Each structure stands twice: as structure tokens, then as C-alpha cells.
Amino acid sequence: MKKIITLTVLTLCISAYSFGQQNIYGGGFESWKYRAGWNYYEPDSSIFSTLNILDSVGAGITVYPSDTVHSGNHSARLITSELNLGFPIVIPGVIGTIKIDWALQRAILGIPYPYGSALPVRFSAWYQSFPVAGDSTAAVVLLSKWSTTNHKRDTIAYNRLTFHGTINTWAQFDVPITYLIPSTIPDTLTILLLSCGGFNASNMFGSIGQVGTMAMFDDVNLSGVSGVPLEVIPSGNVKLSPNPASQYMNIELGNKIEDGFFEIYDNQGKMIRTISMNGNSGRVSVSDLSSGTYYYKLTENKKLLNSGTFIVAR
Numbered sequence: 625m626k627k628i629i630t631l632t633v634l635t636l637c638i639s640a641y642s643f644g645q646q647n648i649y650g651g652g653f654e655s656w657k658y659r660a661g662w663n664y665y666e667p668d669s670s671i672f673s674t675l676n677i678l679d680s681v682g683a684g685i686t687v688y689p690s691d692t693v694h695s696g697n698h699s700a701r702l703i704t705s706e707l708n709l710g711f712p713i714v715i716p717g718v719i720g721t722i723k724i725d726w727a728l729q730r731a732i733l734g735i736p737y738p739y740g741s742a743l744p745v746r747f748s749a750w751y752q753s754f755p756v757a758g759d760s761t762a763a764v765v766l767l768s769k770w771s772t773t774n775h776k777r778d779t780i781a782y783n784r785l786t787f788h789g790t791i792n793t794w795a796q797f798d799v800p801i802t803y804l805i806p807s808t809i810p811d812t813l814t815i816l817l818l819s820c821g822g823f824n825a826s827n828m829f830g831s832i833g834q835v836g837t838m839a840m841f842d843d844v845n846l847s848g849v850s851g852v853p854l855e856v857i858p859s860g861n862v863k864l865s866p867n868p869a870s871q872y873m874n875i876e877l878g879n880k881i882e883d884g885f886f887e888i889y890d891n892q893g894k895m896i897r898t899i900s901m902n903g904n905s906g907r908v909s910v911s912d913l914s915s916g917t918y919y920y921k922l923t924e925n926k927k928l929l930n931s932g933t934f935i936v937a938r
Contacts, residue, residue: 721816
């Protein structure tokens with residue numbers, strides 16, 4: 625059954641995480657999976673997602689795989705759409721670190737910070753832009769950290785790039801990341817690539833833009849302190865079932881591990897459970913967890929193998 629999203633509760637909330645090393649895996653947009661029940665494609669990536677699910681309430685499909693590429697076989701094509709709820713609402717084409725939490729009826733920006741104690745120094749990608757009626761497209765990187773003292777999110781670093789005018793050949797942006805609080809390790813990484821330069825990050829339904837504005841993005845990267853692009857691919861396969869879960873969840877690993885741990889975090893970055901892992905399977909009770917999205921990381925001998933999300937629903 626298709627979900628019905630209430631306008632007043634689907635707001636984009638940046639949550640605090642405390643996680644390890646998983647990067648912009650999939651930033652080349654080479655792999656896509658078809659959602660047969662919904663008739664759209666989604667990036668086959670644990671990092672990048674879209675708002676294509678909003679097609680179920682009439683917003684249209686706003687992100688597609690494209691064979692117009694800078695490299696490889698696919699890029700991401702974004703197009704601004706409109707949702708009519710008695711009045712028009714601009715829906716940006718967006719691909720990035722964005723997830724919709726159906727249990728809490730909201731969208732969440734950001735992934736657990738992927739680089740441990742290393743701080744990336746540059747943000748780059750290749751793009752094309754096709755604005756309508758003076759519109760613009762955009763790209764954003766945000767590093768942030770939850771302050772337990774002030775009970776608010778601190779912006780560690782922030783870059784927002786806006787692209788004006790038609791750019792119909794592949795162009796690159798490659799900019800140094802602007803640190804506002806130097807030498808502080810963030811807990812959350814947010815990357816957004818948008819067909820709407822007038823997006824509203826606190827309430828995407830408050831975005832301003834022109835229907836039909838299009839952008840394409842390919843080869844998205846962050847560069848580390850050495851200047852080498854960080855292409856960290858999870859080294860351990862993890863299958864969680866059932867997911868969503870209500871009472872318990874089985875953990876199946878692609879390979880046997882020793883001295884491993886499966887750590888669970890809530891959406892405030894608090895570790896709430898640690899399960900010792902030896903072999904290639906385990907089981908964890910979630911019967912005492914509230915409905916919502918949770919985050920995990922799998923380690924072996926203190927080395928991160930994988931991280932991701934799961935849902936508790938009742």
C-alpha cells in the first residue's frame with residue numbers, strides 16, 4: 625500500500641550520528657535498482673537516496689539514471705517537479721544523503737561521519753545545468769556535530785554552490801571545504817545535489833524554483849588530507865532480516881569475522897547497544913526500541929567493515 629505523507633510532518637531534519645568509515649560510495653552513480661512496485665529507479669547505494677517515493681503522492685519522479693555521462697555508464701539526472709495540494713509546492717530533484725523515515729513521517733538529512741579523525745579538504749563533482757526562467761541548480765556539503773552542552777547542532781564546515789545559466793557540457797567544480805570550527809571532528813556528513821538552487825533545507829516544501837529545471841551530476845568526491853579521493857567501499861556484506869523489525873533481527877555476514885562488534889545508535893548519535901560478533905551470523909533483540917530508524921556499524925578488531933540503517937516498526 626502506498627504511503628500518504630502529511631505535508632505538515634514531512635520536514636527535513638538533520639540528525640546527529642556518531643559513526644565510522646563509510647564514504648560517498650556510489651558517487652559515480654553507476655548502479656541503480658528498479659523499484660517495481662513504484663515504477664522508479666533508485667541509486668543502488670547505502671549512501672545516496674532520492675525523494676522519488678514522493679511520486680506516490682503526485683510529486684512525480686525527480687531523479688533518473690542517465691546515459692549522458694562524464695565517465696562510466698551512468699550519471700544522475702535531476703528535474704524539479706511540483707506537488708499540487710490545492711496550491712503548488714515545488715519539489716526539487718535531489719540526490720544525496722537523504723532518507724525518508726516512514727515510521728516517524730519525516731525525512732532525515734545526513735549520514736554518520738565516514739572518515740574517523742580525518743577531515744576532508746575538497747568537494748568536487750562534474751555537472752551540467754539546464755535552468756528554466758532564470759532558475760539555478762546547486763550542490764551542498766555540510767559537516768556538523770551535535771553539542772551536548774548547548775543542545776543544538778554546530779556547523780563544522782559548510783559549502784553551498786549555486787550554478788546559474790545553461791551549462792550543456794560537463795563542467796567540474798572542485799572547491800576547498802570551508803571550515804567554520806577548524807580541527808573539530810564532525811559526527812554527520814550531509815551531501816545534497818539539487819536541481820533547485822532555491823531549496824529550503826529545513827523544510828523542503830518551502831523550496832523556490834521552476835518546474836522543469838534540470839541538472840546532471842557525476843563522479844562526486846571528497847578529497848582527504850593527501851588530496852586523494854576517498855572511495856571507501858564497505859568491506860563486509862551485512863544482511864539484516866526482518867527489516868523493518870519489531871521483536872528481533874537476524875544479522876547475516878558475507879564472511880566470518882573474529883573479535884567483531886555490531887553497534888546500534890539512535891538518531892541522536894548515542895550508542896544504545898553493542899553485540900559481540902564471531903562467525904558469520906548473530907541475532908539482536910529490538911523489542912525494547914521505539915519505532916523509528918536506527919544506525920549500525922560493524923567492526924572487526926576495531927576496523928570498520930560496514931555501516932547502515934534499519935527500521936523498527938510496530
